[in-house]
Amino acid sequence: MAVLEEPIKEVLELKNYVNGEWVDSKAKERWDVLNPATQKKLATVPMSTDEEVKAAIQAAQDAFPEWRRTPPLARVRCLFRLKEMMEKNFETLSRVQTMEHGKTIDESRGETRRGIEMVEVATGIPTLMQGYNLEDIASGIDEYVVYQPLGVFTHIAPFNFPFMVPLWYSPFALATGNTFVVKPSPRDPISQVKLAEMFEEAGIPPGVYNVVHGGAEAAKILMEHPAVKGVTFVGTTSIGKIVYKTAGEHGKRAIAQLSAKNFMVVMPDADVNATVAALLTSFFGNTGQRCLSGANLVMVGDDEKFNKRFLETFFEATSKIKVGYGLDEAVQMGPMQSLDGKQRVLKYIEIGIKEGAKLVLDGRKVEILGDYPDTCFVGPTIFENVEPDMTIAREEIFGPVASVLRARDLDTVINWINAGNYGNAAAIFTSNGKAAREFQYRVECGNIGINIGIVAPMAFFPFSGMKDSFYGVLHGQGKDAIRFFTESKVVVQRWF
Amino acid sequence: MAMNINTCSQVVSLARELEQKAAGFYRDLARRWPQKEDFFLGFAEENENYVTLVERAYYGVISDAYEGCFAFDMDPEAYGINIDLPEGVSLSEAGAAALAMEEKIIGFYREAARQSKSLMADVPRAMELVARKRSERLGRLRSMMEKE
Numbered sequence: 001m002a003v004l005e006e007p008i009k010e011v012l013e014l015k016n017y018v019n020g021e022w023v024d025s026k027a028k029e030r031w032d033v034l035n036p037a038t039q040k041k042l043a044t045v046p047m048s049t050d051e052e053v054k055a056a057i058q059a060a061q062d063a064f065p066e067w068r069r070t071p072p073l074a075r076v077r078c079l080f081r082l083k084e085m086m087e088k089n090f091e092t093l094s095r096v097q098t099m100e101h102g103k104t105i106d107e108s109r110g111e112t113r114r115g116i117e118m119v120e121v122a123t124g125i126p127t128l129m130q131g132y133n134l135e136d137i138a139s140g141i142d143e144y145v146v147y148q149p150l151g152v153f154t155h156i157a158p159f160n161f162p163f164m165v166p167l168w169y170s171p172f173a174l175a176t177g178n179t180f181v182v183k184p185s186p187r188d189p190i191s192q193v194k195l196a197e198m199f200e201e202a203g204i205p206p207g208v209y210n211v212v213h214g215g216a217e218a219a220k221i222l223m224e225h226p227a228v229k230g231v232t233f234v235g236t237t238s239i240g241k242i243v244y245k246t247a248g249e250h251g252k253r254a255i256a257q258l259s260a261k262n263f264m265v266v267m268p269d270a271d272v273n274a275t276v277a278a279l280l281t282s283f284f285g286n287t288g289q290r291c292l293s294g295a296n297l298v299m300v301g302d303d304e305k306f307n308k309r310f311l312e313t314f315f316e317a318t319s320k321i322k323v324g325y326g327l328d329e330a331v332q333m334g335p336m337q338s339l340d341g342k343q344r345v346l347k348y349i350e351i352g353i354k355e356g357a358k359l360v361l362d363g364r365k366v367e368i369l370g371d372y373p374d375t376c377f378v379g380p381t382i383f384e385n386v387e388p389d390m391t392i393a394r395e396e397i398f399g400p401v402a403s404v405l406r407a408r409d410l411d412t413v414i415n416w417i418n419a420g421n422y423g424n425a426a427a428i429f430t431s432n433g434k435a436a437r438e439f440q441y442r443v444e445c446g447n448i449g450i451n452i453g454i455v456a457p458m459a460f461f462p463f464s465g466m467k468d469s470f471y472g473v474l475h476g477q478g479k480d481a482i483r484f485f486t487e488s489k490v491v492v493q494r495w496f
Numbered sequence: 497m498a499m500n501i502n503t504c505s506q507v508v509s510l511a512r513e514l515e516q517k518a519a520g521f522y523r524d525l526a527r528r529w530p531q532k533e534d535f536f537l538g539f540a541e542e543n544e545n546y547v548t549l550v551e552r553a554y555y556g557v558i559s560d561a562y563e564g565c566f567a568f569d570m571d572p573e574a575y576g577i578n579i580d581l582p583e584g585v586s587l588s589e590a591g592a593a594a595l596a597m598e599e600k601i602i603g604f605y606r607e608a609a610r611q612s613k614s615l616m617a618d619v620p621r622a623m624e625l626v627a628r629k630r631s632e633r634l635g636r637l638r639s640m641m642e643k644e
Contacts, residue, residue: 090555104565105503105505106503106504106558106565107560107564107565109505109555109564110558110559110560110561111560113555113558113559114559114561161560164560277563277567277614278614281562281563281565281566285560286560292561317566322499329503329506330502330503331503331565332502332565453563454561456559456560456561
């Protein structure tokens with residue numbers, strides 16, 4: 001078994017996709033997009049000018065009246081064609097993600113599938129978007145509510161799921177009759193370019209879906225422009241605060257899905273092998289660069305025999321993880337997406353050591369499968385003897401680092417979780433229903449796992465989040481997304 | 497010594513490789529024994545369908561949230577198959593080689609099904625289905641050999 005063929009053969013000069021045209025940017029600044037595993041240059045991406053960003057918004061605004069009038073059934077037929085295109089290009093899309101992000105090919109295929117599922121769910125709009133009514137609210141007077149699209153929505157994308165995350169929003173926005181402008185992460189924007197090619201081929205009318213590249217300046221325009229009705233954002237809490245505040249100040253609705261510090265709680269009655277398998281994906285899948293990643297592993301109770309056996313199994317399995325280029329099918333964990341990301345992880349490893357945690361598996365000494373530069377690679381890392389007030393137990397590391405804590409009982413760990421700033425996800429591993437029920441009932445997190453390591457809601461459920469992990473009212477995906485992308489209009493009617 | 501395989505992608509690739517080799521083997525038998533051509537070519541066609549079945553299950557349900565990179569620990573050498581038959585072997589010798597090959601491949605699918613229980617249900621179900629269908633094939637091969 002070998003390294004799979006790379007679909008990107010030459011350096012791409014990325015363009016914006018505006019009003020159904022691929023447009024060269026006049027940007028003075030272009031960033032290089034590097035393959036984090038090989039360090040080869042894959043593309044250059046423009047930091048689009050203000051005028052170019054505004055042109056994309058204008059195109060979306062101009063396209064809105066006609067798209068809104070397009071019957072929902074006709075709109076979703078475009079999405080059916082888009083799904084077909086995505087299925088046809090499934091493998092290419094997946095390999096592009098691996099090349100520009102670094103994740104393994106299994107992870108990329110999983111990301112592609114999740115993205116397609118968003119489109120599939122959005123094709124149910126003719127049913128999902130229906131309102132409701134009541135006859136005779138008073139004699140001869142009827143009342144009903146319809147859900148109407150609002151206009152232009154934008155998405156400011158993160159780097160960790162370059163293909164899937166924008167699809168948490170765009171299919172729902174388009175299916176409900178809105179138009180859309182996405183700004184991909186400049187670190188890995190190629191997946192969104194490939195996707196836009198499919199939107200184009202699927203017959204989405206010009207201006208309905210637009211891609212504009214750029215950085216913070218472009219994002220600012222997307223958040224402030226008067227034609228934009230709503231902003232969606234996935235990224236860090238510090239930036240999310242700015243996004244949410246800016247959107248609010250400009251009278252826009254917003255979804256901001258943000259940072260996390262997720263607890264994986266192991267009860268003494270957990271199934272050791274199944275739990276360890278789930279935790280490997282949780283802590284080290286996507287190289288720990290996901291808002292649903294496990295961060296703190298909490299062993300509950302004083303059954304030292306169980307704890308020792310569990311941690312030995314976890315350590316042994318973790319130390320065998322094969323690290324390398326994600327297009328090598330044997331690889332189980334890829335590099336960090338960027339050198340910045342790696343340096344952040346290294347910084348936290350130093351902090352953990354300084355604060356007195358015991359480094360039992362050191363990812364700084366990573367063995368790479370194959371001949372690749374170690375620029376962005378960091379191996380799986382495990383700290384033991386971590387206390388809940390240590391920096392590595394509180395702050396988001398966003399890398400493959402597991403901090404092992406010990407808690408006297410379930411109450412203690414629930415209190416730790418609820419005392420933290422973040423509330424994205426938490427999971428309990430147990431065979432005790434009462435403990436599981438107590439956990440899901442009391443823990444202040446939006447996504448709760450019971451014997452599940454990555455609590456990723458499917459496309460037909462909202463991707464929840466609480467506290468500093470989410471700013472907004474309605475979440476992405478599912479029925480929440482339908483409500484987010486529509487306004488309720490109530491009609492009260494009487495005929496004389 | 498080959499490394500053990502751990503990822504879904506590797507397991508699906510191995511399934512594809514085994515099926516392609518097996519299909520090639522049966523095409524060779526069909527060439528050597530034209531009177532059994534339909535019988536052997538039918539097997540080759542089934543093998544190609546099994547690849548589709550396994551790939552469809554994998555690509556259809558793979559999710560970033562499950563243990564795709566960590567689900568397996570299989571030794572690929574345990575499932576190495578010999579498809580080179582010397583010229584001049586009898587049909588019953590060829591049948592015996594086919595039986596040995598089929599049993600190895602069944603073993604692969606059963607183990608893959610067992611190890612993929614934590615994945616979306618379609619994956620172990622597809623693996624089990626192929627193992628079951630192949631087990632039925634053993635009977636057809638034995639019956640063919642008895643008639644000779």
